[in-house]
Amino acid sequence: MEKIIECDKITHYYGDRLIYADLSFDVEKGKVLGLLGKNGTGKTTIINILNGYLKPRSGVCRLFGEDMNNISPATKSRVGLLLEGHVQHTYFNVQQIEKFYSAFFPKWKKEAYYELLKKLQVLPTQKISTMSCGQRSQVALGLLFAQDPDLLILDDFSMGLDPGYRRLFVEYLKDYASAGNKTVFLTSHIIQDMEMLIDDCMIMDYGRLLLHRPVKEIMDNFKRYRFVAPGQDFRLSAGNDFWSPSVLGDKWEVYSFLNKEEVLSKLSAMGVKEITEEKLSLEDAFIGLTGKY
Amino acid sequence: MNLFKALSYKEWMKTRKFILVTFVLLAAVAVYSYIDITYAIRMEEAVNVWYGFIFQGVSVSSLMMYLIPLSGISMAIIQFVPEMTNKRLKLTLHLPAGETRLVSAMLLYGYGVLFALYFACVIFMSVIIGMILPSEVVGMMVLQFLPWITAGLAGYGFTAWICVEPSWKQRIFNMLISVGLLSVLFVSIYPETYSDFGWGMLLVLVSSFVFPFYSCVRFKQGIQ
Structure with missing residues (x-):
């Protein structure tokens, strides 16, 4: 082309x-x-x-x-x-x-x-x-x-x-x-x-x-995952797989290109038992990729 | 496409009111000078008035010394300040033509309009002053106007240079250079002062045309 x-x-x-x-x-x-x-x-x-x-x-x-x-x-x-x-x-x-x-x-x-x-x-x-x-x-x-x-x-x-x-x-x-x-x-x-x-x-x-x-690839694959922290000492930092992790009280949210099973598999190693997956608008995806601030 | 014609349309839309006002002002000053001289002839007798013009370097219309250069400076401001507002010059430079040709056409429009105005003014003044004063005085008047006209044209180019310059620091430098070069044209108002300085006037004029290109290049490079 x-x-x-x-x-x-x-x-x-x-x-x-x-x-x-x-x-x-x-x-x-x-x-x-x-x-x-x-x-x-x-x-x-x-x-x-x-x-x-x-x-x-x-x-x-x-x-x-x-x-x-x-x-x-x-x-x-x-x-x-x-x-x-x-x-x-x-x-x-x-x-x-x-x-x-x-x-x-x-x-x-x-x-x-x-x-x-x-x-x-x-x-x-x-x-x-x-x-x-x-x-x-x-x-x-x-x-x-x-x-x-x-x-x-x-x-x-x-x-x-x-x-x-x-x-x-x-x-x-x-x-x-x-x-x-x-x-x-x-x-x-x-x-x-x-x-x-x-x-x-x-x-x-x-x-x-x-x-x-x-855009289609981003919209199809980039998701937000929410979960509850398994303990008070739980910490998650941004890396190759996780984008813009943030916490409010004990409720965490993190963005990722990985699918639900892959995210759960990585988080379960840290004690997380359950996650919810959310589909994103492009604006949400932009926030997820660049952070809120 | 006739580039000059197409760009002149844009420049005309910006400057037409100013051109009309300048035309009226130049005509008004010419008429004022005529009235002033006829009054002086009535009060002081023609021989004394003639003596002043021929031997003492008195100006037929000293107001022109200010009006002509100011009109050149104003023309450039009216033409180029809108180009620099919101960096509209980018729109002009994006037109499908070489950038040197685009800037040249804009400048040549300004020089052309001013030259036409000054030429009409000199012809008009020569005619009306020729009705009351001898051709020798008319000739001296034209010689006296020459550096002022050069200052009007060069003032136009230098002001365009200052307007187009993107950095204030450099703009101040441009102003100083411009004032220095223009002041060369106001050493004396005596009619014969510049008769051996034609090359110098030409040099100032050519500089005023060339310098804006330097600031245009700086504008293109995004210097701030």
């Missing part, structure tokens, strides 16, 4: 603070990849590096096989970029911004833009600076659809959106991604939205990539 995004051993620091060391991953054609991570784990940073807006300490990223620092105009026209906060040129109105962008993209689909904007209660002459965040998000999305890029890079697309606009955004995006073998790389703080949308999931922790797996 063709690799659309390749990051190879990216190391980056802000001052003395390590953001990543030797971060490597790639995104194949047709995949929708979600980048999850707590605040400050470098989600926007990797998007900036990918688009050549930040020079890492070392390593290289490639878009469609081209080095991030020398992306050709032809490749730029294949990449749709949504900046954090749906940033756009706010001095334009709805019509003017479409006219401006249409001059740059040969495959421009004017109707895709106006079709999306029909859902909004805005006039063609309304200035973008007077729009709500939700309306601006639709303008930005409409422009991306009109550009018809092969790769969409969306930085925190749900930021500032109410549930209705978030859902609208996700539905359009899902439809777009599945229709034409498009590749999408996105970040969001709202993990519920990601669950509906993404095929693969990358979870960042401070300084490293915690996990990069298909």
